[in-house]
Amino acid sequence: MTEEKIVTACLVIIGNEILSGRTQDANLAYLAKGLNSVGVRMREVRVxxxxxxxxxxxxxxxxAKFDYVFTTGGIGPTHDDITGESIAKAFGVKHLLNAEAYNILAAHYTNPADFNPARQRMAHIPEGATLVYNPVSLAPGFQLGNVFVMAGVPKIxxxxFEGIKDRLSGALPVLQRSVFCSLPEGVIAKGLEEIQHAHPDLDIGSYPTYGGPGPRVGLVVRGTSETEVGRAVEAVSKLVKSLGGEPVLE
Amino acid sequence: MTEEKIVTACLVIIGNEILSGRTQDANLAYLAKGLNSVGVRMREVRVxxxxxxxxxxxxxxxxAKFDYVFTTGGIGPTHDDITGESIAKAFGVKHLLNAEAYNILAAHYTNPADFNPARQRMAHIPEGATLVYNPVSLAPGFQLGNVFVMAGVPKIxxxxFEGIKDRLSGALPVLQRSVFCSLPEGVIAKGLEEIQHAHPDLDIGSYPTYGGPGPRVGLVVRGTSETEVGRAVEAVSKLVKSLGGEPVLE
Structure with a gap:
């Protein structure tokens, strides 16, 4: 196996509404794909x-464990929005009124009465952080060290994320190609393991889905080398055919 | 604040296909609600x-940290299904052919050639574990100590989970009621915080959604006492009306 530089990330989803099952997270998949496009691999998620x-x-x-950390949720104006002050506490810095954030919000609330204390809370940012701009609803997130603090509303x-992508130093993106077939996993397993062993730099996964007529399996090949991913996909297709299946490439 | 017994759970979602953004998890919300119905609170999720x-x-x-742990994913017949052996290693026990699991699977594969080594892997279970039955595709999960190992395919x-629910000793379920309105969060924040302070046993959250005409916010009251949740919902409705909004209870 060749030594390859891997840049890692962890997403921390902050929010009782996700943990209670009330709201379905929609940020993980977007962020995983966006990070991969700049060569950063999502290695763990915590809710x-x-x-x-x-x-x-x-x-x-x-x-301390990952190259980058992203958080979503908890940066609004209500009492349950405590991400900013908690991150300040984690870094041992003050949570202060930030002039740039204040100006962004003050310019929006042209009637000073509308820029009430609750909204002014959104202009408080940990000391030493740089802002992450919010073109949708203005209240900014921030970056402190390797931690990026973002809103939980997917659109925001x-x-x-599109605004901060350029700040990230990634390595090679992971390419992913899939071969679908209707053979049961138990029939494919032996040959698939042999292909995995022949391509130790790749990550080959098998994912069954149910609901259609009979089992349908997605055999997914992931890796940074287009040539090697292509070779493995070819080997997987051959395997499926040799077992009497019909490989469908996607 | 009264002392209330809280039984906690952590879900560990095991799978590269979730981390890469290829597959959207569909188990968190189901499990969170199912656990709550038997008085167990999901306190953390890791992918x-x-x-x-x-x-x-x-x-x-x-x-060590939570009363119960649930895992999903990685218990199939292919080389990337390594949850069982990893859990055995975590507990320092052997991963052995389990007679009961073997019999369940052997009875299904009436042609012995079909019960190949890959499928026999699914009959390997950590020593000392009890089975978690799989009425959909037979290959069982297991319970070892406070850890329940389940399949990743939602249907399975x-x-x-429905089969093991009765093994859990929970406390009181959390009741949840929502008041929706179209006031901006920044207008509601002050009054909402006062209601939260008046009801320290409850958890009151504010969740904006975008996409409709103007801001729409869900104000969610959670707690174990129906009376107290009802009182807080009434207070939130009054607050919304006093600010010129129209509360919609759901």
Whole structure:
């Protein structure tokens, strides 16, 4: 196996509404694909509640363990939005009124009465952080060290991520190709393992789905070398044919 | 705040296909609601890759920290299905052919040639574990200590969970009621915080959604006492009306 530089990321989803099952997360997949496009691999995701101590402990663990950390959720104006102050606490810095964030919001609320204390909370940012701009609803996220703090609303998170992508130093993106067939996994397993062994630099996965007529399996080849991914896909297709199946490439 | 017994759970989603963004998890919400129905609260979720060391480390951390741990994914017949052997390693026990699991599968594959070594892998279970039955595709999961190992395919996971629900000793389920309105969060924040302070046993959250005409916010009250949840919902409705909004209860 050749030594390959891998740049890693962890996503921390902060929010009781995800943990309770009330809201389905829609940020993981977007972020995983967006990170991969700049050569950063999502290696872990954590979903944690809006509890300051839990946020502090989690952030301090994962920012030491991964190259980048992204958080979503908890940066709005209500009392349950405690991500900013919790991140400040994790880094041991103050959570202060940030002039740039204040100006962005003050320019929006032309009637000073509308820029009330709750909204002014959104202009508080940990000391030393740089802003992550929010072109959708203005209230910014921020970057502190290797931690990027973003909104939980998917539309806002996506806009924020597009704005910070250029700040990331990645390595090679992972290419992914799939071969679908209707053979049962138990029939494919032996040959697939042999292909995995012949391509140790690749990651080959087998994912069954149910619901259609008979088993349908997606055999997924992942790797950074287009040539090697192509070779493995060819080997998987041959395997499927040799077992009497019909490979469908996607 | 009264002392209330809380029984906690952590879900560990094992699978490169979730981390890469290829597959959207569909088990978190189902499990969160199912656990709540028997008085167990999902307190954390982790998504980790199919890497033995990561599984071992994660399981040993979370099984000490939470009352129950549930895993999904990685119990099929292919080479990337390594959850069973990883859990055995985490507990320091052997991963052995389990007679009961073997009999379940052997009875299904009436032609002995079909019960090949790959499928026999699915009859290997950590020593000392009890089976979690799989009425959909037979290959069982298992329970070892406070860790429940289940399939990743939602239909199978759901059937497995319904079969083990009775093994869990929970406390009170969390009741959840929502008040929707079209006021901006920044207008509601102050009053909502006051209601939260008046009801310290409850968890009150504010969740904006975008996409419709103007901001729409869900104000969610969670707690174990129906009376207190009802009182807080009433207070939130009054607040919304007092600010010129129209509360919609759901």
């Amino acid at each position: 944690i509640p809006d509890v300051c101590d839990t946020i502090v402990e989690t952030i301090n663990e994962v920012r 998170m996506q806009a924020m | 980790i890759p199919d890497v033995c060391d990561t599984i071992v480390e994660t399981i040993n951390e979370v099984r 996971m759901q059937a497995m």
